[in-house]
Amino acid sequence: MIKQMLALDGVLVVCHFRDDGAFVEGYGILPEDMMVRLAKFAHDYKRMVQGNADQLSMFTQMPGWTPPGGWMVRGQTASVCSVGNLVCFVDNAEASMTEVMRELKEAASYL
């Protein structure tokens, strides 16, 4: 199911990870050991973003920040983005982040 994410332009890797960070499945150009590391990073980053969203919520007293819907980290040529327990590694030149995030949200809702 999540393999369909690879059909989107610029999506190089998609991984599914458990709530404890364990790798469930992954598809794309990276070897499996790198996908395991990507899954671990995405899990850790998700918890960190959750923590920062909690603080933003606390300090601003403004609703709508938490729970966070996902995150994106954009590098010079590649980006990593995640929704729920899915994470994608994408090529900036080829991908539409808007489309990737929309499809990730859809795919994450079926997990």
Add this chain to the structure above:
Amino acid sequence: MSSIDDLMQLEGASAAFSFTDRGELTEHRIADDSALTPEILDLLAHVFVANIAIATMQARGWENMTGQKGFYPIEGFTLVGLEWSAVGNGHCGVVLANDKADYEAAYAILGH
């Protein structure tokens, strides 16, 4: 004597280094018996910049909400590892052996 030299005089100092606002390593000293490398120090510099930025946000939020002052501006961040601690502030950092670490002294040097 530069701050880096001062930091290396601390007991148990394994390395001392300076870095840019973005966390890129600019200068470093590593003790002869240390396994640290410039690449690790560069990563540590990025850890300092990231955590001092987050701590600054927290200090701002805390002081605004509680009225309790004394946290802002942030004057340092330390990562306490298994055997070593990395103490950083501003543009400098030092790696100290935990069993010999004098954090007060490190912060005093880093504050100047």
Add this chain to the structure above:
Amino acid sequence: MSVYAELAELPGVIAAGEYSYRGDRYNFKGQLEEEMARMASIMCRATTMAVHMQADILAANSGNSQLTPAQGWVVRGPGFTVCVVANVFCFVSNEAGSLNTVLAHMRKRLADVEELI
């Protein structure tokens, strides 16, 4: 006596507490209001998550385990310092100059705690 209660008795310690890594439970002792302790727990939990992730990345990239696993972290302001080891936090007044004593006590008492539960 729990570690945070021991810490609260040390010179220079304003307050100390413990927080759960997941959820929002916490306990504390010292000169903090209930809401401040809740906020401190949220903040300390967030930074601890970040520091553990960073330490793991450091270890994975350097092949060097001198700094990992992360035991805790310290952040210093002009008046106060916050120390965290494992899931215990401590607010210390800088004036007392007791940071070394507090951290040594925390490291000694919490040395066996490694896993983020």
